Amino acid sequence: MPRPLDARALAALAANPGCRRRALLDGAGVDKGALAEALGSPSAAFGQSQFAIARGNTFESRVKSDGGTELLRLLHERTGGEEPRDAAVPDLAAAGPEGRAARTALALREATASGGWTLLDHPMLALEVAGSPAYLEPDAVVVAPDGRWTVVEIKSFPMIDAAADPAKVGAAARQAAVYVLALERVAGLVSGAAQDTGSPAPAVAHSVLLVCPKDFSNLPTASLVDVRKQLSVTRRQLARLTRIEEIADALAPGASFALDQPAPELTDTVESVPATYAPECLSACELAFHCRDRARSVDAVTALGRGLRAELGGLTSVGAVLDAARGHAGDAADPAVAALRRAAALRAEALAGATVGGAVCR
Structure with missing residues (x-):
């Protein structure tokens, strides 16, 4: 059964838009973990343990209990405005x-027109990615009386002294940015209908409410996380994705990813689709070990990181970099080549100094 795209997968795609292999496999709903096993390069365990999932579900249920009273209180504390009372939960x-996406769009439109508080529990949002629809399910969306729509992310990692693990907050922000992008699409449709009926126009908040356990308890606390930077990057990167149909057209007739x-x-089918490996893939893609082995086998500098790859310009292999540094190849007028030769000279000078120093000491 094909695996649908989710916000986590889209965030990973946005982080590496040049990887056609991931774009095609995710678009086709291929189980990349099972594919990695079949290729003989099993990935490290991805996702949460069953215990962590159960704990997260219990915490989320507590946050949303009693019609989302506690959740709305936390949002009101961070944003102000009219105090929440008798929130609707459609x-x-x-x-x-x-x-479900159509029903969510209708509920958002009705909530905006009502002028009250509304909590949408696990709404369904649609977003077109590389020419194919992706359906996304945030933890919640709250509609305020002023027509503001706010994405809510509920996580089970703790906030200790009002601060959480920056890496986990960053991952949550990137995931939430995908939801905000999809919500903006719905807001555009609702705004058009609102102009025709004279109803209030919606406004999508670019700060999401991140709800986590407080300190070492199971009591919820919250913080507003500004996702404007992540939203801008995600919008730009998803727009750069090649349409899945174009990638698929390059496959040989009859090619299949059947396990x-x-x-x-x-292996031949997988290798026929270009990949763009980077060390960051190890934490985001089940095929990362396979792609890393292939990148290392051809001495690709991408295996050393995107930052270094960008600095080296047209030098795409480790061998080419070493030849340029030693003066055996490359244009001396190329800034990357000049920097490599300068670095090689400084290294040789330092090693020579160390050798002389060692001889003197002896």
Whole structure:
């Protein structure tokens, strides 16, 4: 069964838009973990343990209990405005993701027109990515009386002394930015309808409410996280993604990612789709070990990091970098080549000094 794109996968795609392999596999719903196993390069364990998932679900249920009273109180504390009372919690059930997305859009429109507080529990948002629809499900969206829509992310990692792990907050912000982007699409549609009926126009907040356990307890606390930077990067990077149909057209006729085919044929199919490996992939993609081995086998400098790859310009292999540094190849007028030769000279000078110093000491 194809695996649908989610916000975490889209955030990873946005972080590496040049990787056609991931774009095609995610767009086709291929289980990359199972694919890595079939290729003989199993990935490290991804995702949370069952215990962590159960703990997170229990915490989320507590935050949303009693009609989301505690959640709305936390949002009101951070944003001010009218005090929340008798918030509506509409039923968003519908057939299939398309039906749920349509029902969510209708609920958002009705909530904006009502002029009261509304909590949408696990709404469904649609976003087009590389020519294909992706359906996303944030933890919650709150509609305030002034028409402001705020994405809510509920996480089980703690906030200790009002601060959480920066790496985890950053990952949550990147994921939330995908939800905000999808919510802006819905807001555009609702705004058009609002102009026709004279209803209030919605405004999507660019700060999301991050709710976490307080210190070492199970009591919720919250912080507003500005995701404007992540939103800008995500919007730009997703726009750069090549349409999945164009990538698929480059495959050989009859090519398949079926896991039951012989390993050599599966490997050839995977390798026929270009990948852009970087060390950051190790924490975001199940195929990272396979792609890293391939990058190392051809001495690709991308295996050393995107920052270094950007500095080296047209030098794409470790061998080419070493030849340029030693003066055996490369244009001396190239800034990257000049910097490498200067670095090699300084290294030789330092090593010569160390050798002389050692001889004197002896």
